[in-house]
Amino acid sequence: MAELGLLYLGMGVSGGEEGARNGPSMMPGGSFEAYKYIEDILLKVAAQVPDSGPCVTYIGKGGSGNFVKMVHNGIEYGDMQLISEAYDVLKSVGKLSNEELLSVFSEWNKGELLSFLIEITADIFKIKDDKGEGHLVDKVLDKTGMKGTGKWTVQQAADLSIAAPTIASSLDARFLSGLKEERVKASEVFKSGGFGDILTDQAVDKEKLVNDVRQALYASKICSYAQE
Template sequence: MAQAEIGLIGLGTMGAALAMNIAEKGFPIAVWNRTTEVTHRFAAQAGDLAPRVIPTDSLQALVQAITPPRAIILMVPAGQAVDDQLQALAPLLDADDLVIDAGNADFHDTNRRAAAGLPFRFLGMGVSGGEEGARHGPAIMGGGDAADWDRVAHVMTAISAKADDGTPCAARMGDAGAGHFVKMVHNGIEYADMQMIAEAYGLMRDGLTLEAPAISDIFADWNRGTLSSYLIEISAKVTAARDPHTGAAMPDVILDRAGQKGTGRWTAIEAQHLSAPIPVIEAAVMARNVSARLDERQAGQARFGAAPGAVDLTPDDLEQALIAGKILCYAQGFTMIAGASERFGWTLDLPEIARVWRAGCIIRSTMLNDMADALADDPARNLIMAPFFADLIEGALPGLRRVVSQGIAAGHALPALASGLMWFDMMRTARGTANMIQAQRDFFGAHGFQRLDGIDDPHGPWGSAT
């Protein structure tokens, strides 16, 4: 007999946490995992929530346990596994049943699935916050028909994180793959935010020769100010932690080779298709790729010199650099989202996206409150031109210039911070150097150009190149 209000397939780390969150918020949930033992172990460990958890041993049993019209969340690996699961569900579901892909799907796949004529309703949903967020309140970015979102919105808003003003951090972004697209850009910004923090950490460790506890204190101090955010908060905690095996500072025993699951790379690739400049995110993706080349980096140091040298910087310089870098990175991300909104006809609501990101997700920060206000005031304006952020950038820019110039001069790798500064300098230069590029293109390919004086003569006097 149907008892559950919603179902969930896939009891891995994220799926199990999300299912517990749903049950805790009062919604009976049916669960199924391909490995039956995992399903029953999850139900046995549900504790006080066990009465609202219905374990099932087959897809058929899962479907039968959910009150029609059914809603089923997929928490399975992105890619073929999602297609396989949709195919397996097809003969079991009715036309008005709803399947929600809540994994880290490529938004192109979500677009394809939404247009594939599935024999049931379909939503793509980005979920951010890691295991802790899934369990206690993630940021949720839905994509699909408004009527389908409305059917499950009461569940999604209930389980989502809540901003300081009590607003649920869950909303429908737009049609088809819009939710997964916004989640993808979120993850790209996450890569960039983490990289800039790592660069500041490296300058403190190698340029100022500070020990991890002192670095932790600086991060903790920054978290009480403009940089207040989840990533700064955990940076203070990881630099304060001690290795239980050796007693050393925990970061000092970790190999400097960063992993990635691909969403940051997707952001960089999609930005090129949209002609959206996001150099800070691209630099962060590049830095992770370079970090993986450990043997080559060791050979490079052996050939070209030892570690970077000292810098004459203060924690305030570094704080200001991160403030400026963060604004520049987010401005690039929101501009990319605006470009996708136009390209795909999604009418993405930029201030709403900023509001959804205020809590629950990895990039949550105090600054997003002001970003939401600035975007609401003028969504078409680049964030760096909003008065509040223009003033912040002007105040922080000298620190960013000192950090980048001294760091580079001393041999420190600062790809994200330097990329942000270079982008800003291009954005504040009314007449740049692309006229030379246009002249070159016309010289070798007769591509033509526009003239400053309005004369209708789109080619130079050099004639056809051979």
């Protein structure tokens, strides 16, 4: 088609609603000639990071741009699962209140765990239920869906014989999350409530637990990124 003057450019875009307002991260792939035609536009549209510049770079030929976006989403699956498990341990074992969790995640977002996902996790603990008492986080349905990019990442990893256990485990967790009725029935057979019940009689050093979970989360994120 290039001989006919038709140039194709595919592009992964990340940023959601905030990206639409303040600039997204873009991952163009395909015809480099096509990219050069619109490079100036993309550089202006992209999110701008101090000391790093615009969040856009030409990835490579073919569908490489969308492939990178797929892997990006797969890593995000893993990150969200790691954060949810960190929350579970702090809430169930440490018995941290939502106010304490807000403080912990806000502090984490000032150090090596600084990220958008940690930031919005902290924000969640601020939200009160405007139609009842307590915090909204305690009333969220424990069931989620998926768009498919995490599954595609795991499928590609398997096809390429690459071990990606963190993302694969996060995908399994999503599968189980969707089986709400089955989990309710299983809970009637297996009565344990999890960590909280198992460790109910043990004293917990909250400060040490928070530090241990922080380090475990950081190490797990490094492992997840290394898998990709």
